[in-house]
Amino acid sequence: xxxxxxxxxxxxxxxxxxxxxxxxxxxxxxxxxxxxxxxxxxxxxxxxxxxxxxxxxxxxxxxxxxxxxxxxxxxxxxxxxxxxxxxxxxxxxxxxxxxxxxxxxxxxxxxxxxxxxxxxxxxxxxxxxxxxxxxxxxxxxxxxxxxxxxx
Amino acid sequence: xxxxxxxxxxxxxxxxxxxxxxxxxxxxxxxxxxxxxxxxxxxxxxxxxxxxxxxxxxxxxxxxxxxxxxxxxxxxxxxxxxxxxxxxxxxxxxxxxxxxxxxxxxxxxxxxxxxxxxxxxxxxxxxxxxxxxxxxxxxxxxxxxxxxxxxxxxxxxxxxxxxxxxxxxxxxxxxxxxxxxxxxxxxxxxxxxxxxxxxxxxxxxxxxxxxxxxxxxxxxxxxxxxxxxxxxxxxxxxxxxxxxxxxxxxxxxxxxxxxxxxxxxxxxxxxxxxxxxxxxxxxxxxxxxxxxxxxxxxxxxxxxxxxxxxxxxxxxxxxxxxxxxxxxxxxxxxxxxxxxxxxxxxxxxxxxxxxxxxxxxxxxxxxxxxxxxxxxxxxxxxxxxxxxxxxxxx
Numbered sequence: 001x002x003x004x005x006x007x008x009x010x011x012x013x014x015x016x017x018x019x020x021x022x023x024x025x026x027x028x029x030x031x032x033x034x035x036x037x038x039x040x041x042x043x044x045x046x047x048x049x050x051x052x053x054x055x056x057x058x059x060x061x062x063x064x065x066x067x068x069x070x071x072x073x074x075x076x077x078x079x080x081x082x083x084x085x086x087x088x089x090x091x092x093x094x095x096x097x098x099x100x101x102x103x104x105x106x107x108x109x110x111x112x113x114x115x116x117x118x119x120x121x122x123x124x125x126x127x128x129x130x131x132x133x134x135x136x137x138x139x140x141x142x143x144x145x146x147x148x149x150x151x
Numbered sequence: 152x153x154x155x156x157x158x159x160x161x162x163x164x165x166x167x168x169x170x171x172x173x174x175x176x177x178x179x180x181x182x183x184x185x186x187x188x189x190x191x192x193x194x195x196x197x198x199x200x201x202x203x204x205x206x207x208x209x210x211x212x213x214x215x216x217x218x219x220x221x222x223x224x225x226x227x228x229x230x231x232x233x234x235x236x237x238x239x240x241x242x243x244x245x246x247x248x249x250x251x252x253x254x255x256x257x258x259x260x261x262x263x264x265x266x267x268x269x270x271x272x273x274x275x276x277x278x279x280x281x282x283x284x285x286x287x288x289x290x291x292x293x294x295x296x297x298x299x300x301x302x303x304x305x306x307x308x309x310x311x312x313x314x315x316x317x318x319x320x321x322x323x324x325x326x327x328x329x330x331x332x333x334x335x336x337x338x339x340x341x342x343x344x345x346x347x348x349x350x351x352x353x354x355x356x357x358x359x360x361x362x363x364x365x366x367x368x369x370x371x372x373x374x375x376x377x378x379x380x381x382x383x384x385x386x387x388x389x390x391x392x393x394x395x396x397x398x399x400x401x402x403x404x405x406x407x408x409x410x411x412x413x414x415x416x417x418x419x420x421x422x423x424x425x426x427x428x429x430x431x432x433x434x435x436x437x438x439x440x441x442x443x444x445x446x447x448x449x450x451x452x453x454x455x456x457x458x459x460x461x462x463x464x465x466x467x468x469x470x471x472x473x474x475x476x477x478x479x480x481x482x483x484x485x486x487x488x489x490x491x492x493x494x495x496x497x498x499x500x501x502x503x504x505x506x507x508x509x510x511x512x513x514x515x516x517x518x519x520x521x522x523x524x525x526x527x528x529x530x531x532x533x534x535x536x537x538x539x540x541x542x543x544x545x
Contacts, residue, residue: 003355006322006364024296027289036297056411057294083316085308087360091301100300100360102309102410114295114410127316139286144298 010086013122015099017148021116022092023138031059034072040135040143045111047073056111077133079103079147084117084125103131103147119148156249156430158256160544161394162381163192164506169341169374169494171272177375178219181268182227184375192379193390194262199379200233201260205247205267205498207237215275216497218268218375234259242401242423243444243530244498245538249399251380261382267499268375275371295409304368306409306532307447308360314415314449315362320467322362326353327473328448328484329366329491335478336488338516343370343494367448372494376503386544392510395544397524400427400537407533416456416463420444420528423535424457431539433524435459438539440508440518441482442501443528445489450531455484458526458537483518498529502538509542 026036034044035058046058050067054075062070084101101117104110117125118134131147138144165187167180189196206212208220219227221235236250244267251263288296300306314320330350336342348366356364386393404422405412412418428434435458443454452466460482461469470476476484487493487504494500505525507513522542529536 003351005354006356006358007361009358010361021299023299024288024293024301025286026293026297027287029289032293057291057408083309083313085305085312085360085362087301087305089304089359091304098299100298100305100309102313110411110413112410113298114300115298127313138297142297146298 009088010122013086013097015118015120015122017118017134017146018136020137021144023142023144025140025142032057034058036142038143042074043077043133043145044072045075045105046070054105054108054111056113075105075107078106078150079113079131080106080109081117081125081127081129081131082112083127086122099125101147113145116146117148118146124149155256156252156396156399158383159252159380159396160383160386161378161396161506161540162262162385162389163188163190163194163379163391164503165191165377166341166503167375169343169372169496171343171372173373174273175373177215177268177270178223178227180270180373180375181219181224181266181377184268184377185224185228185264185266188264188377188379191391192262192381193388194379196228196230198262199228199230199264201251201254201263202230202232202235203247203251203254203263203265204237205244206239213271215269215271215273218266218270224264224266230264232260234263242399242536243534245399245502245527245529245536246401248378248380248499248502248538249401249536252396252399255380255382261385263380264377265380266375266377267497269495269497270373271371271495272373291408303446304360304363307449308363310415310532311362311447311449317415318464318467322354323350324467324471325367325448325452326350327470327476328445328451329353331473331476332445332485332489332491335486335516336492339487339493342488342492343372344492363447366491369446369490369495370492372496374494374496376496376499378499378502383544392542393544394506394509395541397433397539397541397545398427398431400424400430400535402426409533416453418453418531419533419535420450420453420531421457423530423537424454424459424528427537427539428459433539437524438482438526439522440486440505440525441484442486442505442525443484444498444501444531445485445491446495446531448491451484451489453531454528458528478516478518486513486516486518501529502527505540509540
């Protein structure tokens, strides 16, 4: 009889919405502050006023038409789970297993956001599942856009 | 007619003591490997007129990652150089070798000492906690680090998860990469890990971040690898078989980002390989050994596809059972044990092994039969560099 498979440690895990996450602090920048330091109520993405495309990560120019007429614009906050992993190695001492993830946005599926999947049981996670944004406090006033399943 | 790299060859190689917690300084290891390479080339330190390394000293990075800076090595060996270079941006770790080829081809130097040194094992403290001690982050890295994808295992775990979903790759298939590496490491006296490892051992190994287990991640080590890159005009004077640089690939034809890639099969490695093939008449079927990056096992699969040994998304079925990539298989892969078992020499260990195999100096791990063409691939994710090497100047 062979030993238990590596992934058996994930059985029964649940990832709640944490009160906060001890994140790195992004350096302040006029290009990116709107993304990290909003009021935590709505997801805003850098959007081109000329062609309408979302550029991510945000910067001073549209990545599609090179217009510099770009500004943050509220999006639906809904998307699709592109990829995920459950971290069990204690890279940060004291941190319980959690679920780093990548999500594509409903508005534009070539835009991927690295995030965490929360409010979910390990055994219900599936690539392709619909998800919606929920904000969690990071370090130094940062609001982290995390995602949870749409129910 | 391609010039540049094809004006150059690898004249000498050297590798220091390699191991876990060796406890020697990075400069000490570098000097050992460098003097070995100079001797192997049939040269003396007075013949060396250039120095190149990746990534160069002083780079803000985790302890033990950078190795000594080029000026430190130059001074320790009292080299009188016309050219030196250290850079972390370019064709992955391979960029230092490519830079040396360019310098030699352009006539800036005749014999360039190239080295890459790591002391990540000795400097490993607190279970890698040091890797996340920096509280602020800017530039590209913020988009993965701030939300909690804290380290390369997370980025490659998600890439592996996506690849598995998209192409049906199984852990049983992926496990052939580390199992093959371990089998080859058992024939390499300098390898770090040589205990038996079965596919069952792999499937039940400690999980790091799903779906990656311990054996999907390479082994931090201490060690230095060095090369002498010279102009082909001097090939007749070389002590050993000259190893000709047939083609390099340094392309970045995709988003330079850890999370905006179009697909897990279209990362930097794909385009580095694509460019390399554009610069040569040789084809994948001509390659006798493939020494390709395995910082995480998925990267080796991506290189196999990128280099054209199998189609896009077919890596899993290609390695299934492990026979094709074994030492006696149709394309032996990582004949020294790769970074997964021989130690994370960070890129240039693959080129060193390619030269060993082309010269027929592999001993128990020497690929039998033809060993005339080797490919080396460095990097994964947002980094990629490829190099095609031949035994003798063509």
